[in-house]
Amino acid sequence: MSYNESDRKFIWHPFTHQKHAEDNLFIEKAEGAWLFDDQGKKYLDAISSWWVNIHGHAHPKITEAISRQASRLEHIIFAGFTHKPAIELAENILPMLPGEFAKIFYSDNGSTSTEVALKMSVQYWWNRSGKDATKTRKKILAFRNSYHGDTFGAMSVSDRGVFTLAFHDLMFEVLFLDTPTDDNIEDSKNFITQHGHDIACFIYEPLVQGAGGMKIYQAGLLDQLLEKSKQYGIITIADEVMTGFGRTGKLFASEYMEQKPDIICLSKGLTGGSLPLSITACTEKIHEAFMQDDRMMTFFHGHSYTANPIACAAAVASLELLKEEQCMTSIQRISDSNRTFAKELEEQQLPLSNIRSLGTILAFEVDDSRHEYLNVTGHVIGRTAMEKGLYIRPLGNTVYIMPPYCISKDETENMYAGLVDSLYRAIGNW
Ligand SMILES: Cc1ncc(COP(=O)(O)O)c(C=O)c1O
Structure with missing residues (x-):
């Protein structure tokens, strides 16, 4: 054959x-x-x-890093164990990120990175409410025409179009706004004011909606929406899966805005395109909500290949190239x-x-x-x-x-x- x-x-x-x-x-x-x-x-x-x-x-530098790591430690479970490539990558990337990020959570691709961000945000409010379902925030704000991935959570916060038609009844409800323009910005800010106290998080592709057709929108207007969101304590999630690592001319698109995200999602360019890996990075404020004696407030999320050492080693090499x-x-x-x-x-x-x-x-x-x-x-x-x-x-x-x-x-x-x-x-x- x-x-x-x-x-x-x-x-x-x-x-x-x-x-x-x-x-x-x-x-x-x-x-x-x-x-x-x-x-x-x-x-x-x-x-x-x-x-x-x-x-x-x-790229020879990435290929060499992969080969060296593969012959030393190819993979181990990442709960209860750790390893040098994961630590090195976290140490190297944290100072590069656009904001006051404190913790790196690893997963495998862009969809899982946004899925993690959504779950982390919803549980942040649940932990802070003392596990009281009547007091927690559950609503999620997103842009129409966005794409955050193909798993159910990521799909729910993405555009409801022909690609997702078969699943619409199974998706959770999301508050959608159009990407900001001079004409709609005041209405959008009013919308956030109206619903702000119920919204757990706001997920957005900063400046470019990739899969939605490379639609570009203005940094100054996004900044206004982020500022308004922050007034209501809404967790801001920058999905930089596509825009990260230099794509928009700056290292991260979030650098174009004054208001920095509380969570950032990265994948795609992270390993220079060699192996699947993603990062969901959060600030100390988010992480603090999980620093509880109550074990029910643990973030119960992980994947078999979380922080794969070979992928992390490839990412370390890719970041070094990026810094050149x-x-x-x-x-x-x-x-x-x-x-x-x-x-x-x-x-x-x-x-x-x-x-x-x-x-x-x-x-x-x-x-x-x-x-x-x-x-x-x-x-x-x-x-x-x-x-x-x-x-x-x-x-x-x-x-x-x-x-x-x-x-x-x-x-x-x-x-x-x-x-x-x-x-x-x-x-x-x-
Ligand atoms: C902004 C954004 N988020 C998430 C994803 C999903 O990433 P993956 O295909 O690695 O699951 C993509 C993929 O194109 C994307 O562009």
Whole structure:
């Protein structure tokens, strides 16, 4: 049986239609910004493999850290035991975080990091109420059009769209606000005033709603909502799973706001895209609510692979790379060239709108009245780009790029040229 036949026969891929999906591309190896298939064709990974791969594929420093750790201690239970990579990672990352963070809670992916944040916040209020269900806060505030993951809690605080349709009856109720604009900010602040004393926490993707279509909104307005939330003691949770580790031009998007979060969720770029790992970091105020004699006030949450030593060692290596001057210089270079490219895109004879960029992220919408379903638009553009050796994965009719920071100046220019060419070809063929 060929690899493709075996793949089709035995494997169920994520977000993939089971009847009509095309064959999955067989990737044999990856290096730097490039993916290589089994036919020897190479593709520029312009979206960092679902936004995780910040330093490029198979970075020697991360690979070496993984190999060293794997031969020493590959895994142990993290309740009752500890190890050097977990401690080193916590010590190294805490001073880098945007706020007064005191404790690191480890889990495995972006969804579990937000799930942990929600449970921690709800239990914070339950512990503080002395376990009195009538006095605790249970409501959660979130933005419409957000994405915080695929587990039930994460899904409940995310956009209620077609992807979650089958589960709507099973999700818990959430108070939703639109992301802030000059027009709605006063209403949103009034809403928080009205419900503030019942709200346990407010979860938000700072400045960019990633899976919701790379929608960018203003820091100053988010700051106002955070300030209002804090007036009511609402726990603020920054979901920086996508925006963390330099994506928006600063190390963390929360650095753009004066009001810092009480909890921050990190994953994706944490290990440089090498292994699954996530962090939910909280302030001492949150942790204090769990410093109780009553054992029922323990945070009863954990996963088999919590703080996997190999993943933690990879994260330590990735953070070291991130701290190197060269990395921040590359982020700056990509951010600057994205801004220039955004202006050039405006000049093209293409049906594009809302061309925007923030840090290493650039996005726009393709206006398409010819295709009944917008995801057909993205699919056609994505497939055309692949033929040219450029890997992008549009979100419906939103096309975006988010390359690894190792991408060279020439590769960046080729990526832009490849994208423009793919757009002309795809749109010309509609
Ligand atoms: C902001 C945000 N939060 C959470 C998640 C979920 O992360 P994961 O896919 O690792 O579960 C994502 C994934 O795209 C995300 O963008």
